[in-house]
Amino acid sequence: MIYTVTLNPALDHFIEVDGLVVDDANRVKGECLYAGGKGIDVSRALRHLGGDSMALGFIGGHNGRTMVDLLKAEGVTCYFTPITRETRRDIVVCTGKPRTQTMLNAPGPVVTPVEWHAFLTHLRLLDLREAYVVVSGSLPRGVPADAYYQIITLVQKLGARAVLDADGPCLREGLKAKPFAIKPNLSELRRAVRKSLRTDAEIVAAAATLNRSGVEIVLVSCGRRGLFVVSDGARIRAVPPTVKVRSTVGAGDSAVAGFVFGHAGGKSLEECARFAAATGTAATLAPGNQLCALKDTLRLVPRIKIHVVKGASR
Numbered sequence: 001m002i003y004t005v006t007l008n009p010a011l012d013h014f015i016e017v018d019g020l021v022v023d024d025a026n027r028v029k030g031e032c033l034y035a036g037g038k039g040i041d042v043s044r045a046l047r048h049l050g051g052d053s054m055a056l057g058f059i060g061g062h063n064g065r066t067m068v069d070l071l072k073a074e075g076v077t078c079y080f081t082p083i084t085r086e087t088r089r090d091i092v093v094c095t096g097k098p099r100t101q102t103m104l105n106a107p108g109p110v111v112t113p114v115e116w117h118a119f120l121t122h123l124r125l126l127d128l129r130e131a132y133v134v135v136s137g138s139l140p141r142g143v144p145a146d147a148y149y150q151i152i153t154l155v156q157k158l159g160a161r162a163v164l165d166a167d168g169p170c171l172r173e174g175l176k177a178k179p180f181a182i183k184p185n186l187s188e189l190r191r192a193v194r195k196s197l198r199t200d201a202e203i204v205a206a207a208a209t210l211n212r213s214g215v216e217i218v219l220v221s222c223g224r225r226g227l228f229v230v231s232d233g234a235r236i237r238a239v240p241p242t243v244k245v246r247s248t249v250g251a252g253d254s255a256v257a258g259f260v261f262g263h264a265g266g267k268s269l270e271e272c273a274r275f276a277a278a279t280g281t282a283a284t285l286a287p288g289n290q291l292c293a294l295k296d297t298l299r300l301v302p303r304i305k306i307h308v309v310k311g312a313s314r
């Protein structure tokens with residue numbers, strides 16, 4: 001089983017206008033609601049790939065109920081921990097020409113200590129043996145700063161493999177629990193190791209340092225340059241073909257889904273790297289916030305070039 005954790009989800013309200021004129025009335029051409037959040041997007045991408053998962057996290061109020069309804073309609077299974085406060089609603093104003101997206105992001109609800117402990121109790125109720133738990137995104141107000149450390153420690157004690165996709169302090173705290181895998185992008189890795197990392201060898205060496213500190217698999221995604229996978233004895237680079245990019249939103253989440261889907265299916269690290277790069281690149285072919293389509297992913301898989309990175313220390 002694959003679980004995803006989104007502690008700070010958002011109900012995204014997309015509003016389409018011809019042009020946005022501030023301090024005036026604007027006619028809305030179309031609108032839609034979208035259950036947003038990085039872990040939720042991993043669940044959604046897994047669904048596109050034909051996999052199953054369960055989305056976990058906090059949900060509250062009317063916005064929360066709407067999100068659950070939307071996810072149900074998409075076939076994404078969820079088991080959220082209820083909170084008293086309202087799940088945040090983000091406004092995204094989109095214009096066609098020029099193509100712009102103006103985001104108004106709410107800070108989100110405060111989670112109480114009782115609700116945080118209820119979430120940990122929910123985790124303990126799951127059968128996590130042989131499971132994967134993908135932990136991604138930011139933390140809501142009110143949860144402890146070491147929330148990712150606590151979650152990863154708990155789920156790995158219960159037999160799961162934790163996969164962490166986070167930035168800054170969340171990544172640093174999570175790393176202390178030695179997650180099974182991490183998926184920083186290059187900027188996130190630079191911040192984590194506090195180095196500029198220019199060459200392939202430097203990226204792989206930084207990933208190898210994290211691997212030696214206890215992370216079994218370090219995936220580093222580098223946008224159109226593809227991704228690196230570093231594990232004991234493995235130094236792999238997966239390079240996608242040049243494609244016509246429509247939107248890079250969700251490329252990272254799709255890559256995480258592709259990697260976990262491959263690994264849970266018993267694929268080799270090389271195949272997981274290939275699949276992660278293919279799902280990430282497939283997401284860039286889709287417009288807006290759409291994620292990897294299975295058809296695009298399968299078409300890309302044989303076009304991903306796999307290299308062994310030389311000159312990198314083991």
Ligand SMILES: Nc1ncnc2c1ncn2[C@@H]1O[C@H](COP(=O)(O)OP(=O)(O)OP(=O)(O)O)[C@@H](O)[C@H]1O
Pocket residue numbers: 184185186220221222223224225226227240241243245248249250251252253255276277278279280281284
């Ligand atoms: N411009 C691009 N062309 C081809 N493939 C891309 C491009 N951008 C991203 N990808 C694919 O998607 C994967 C993940 O992308 P990226 O490194 O941008 O993730 P990220 O920064 O974590 O994204 P996110 O904003 O979703 O968190 C890359 O490894 C690559 O395979």
Ligand SMILES: [Mg+2]
Pocket residue numbers: 165185252253
């Ligand atoms: Mg990312």
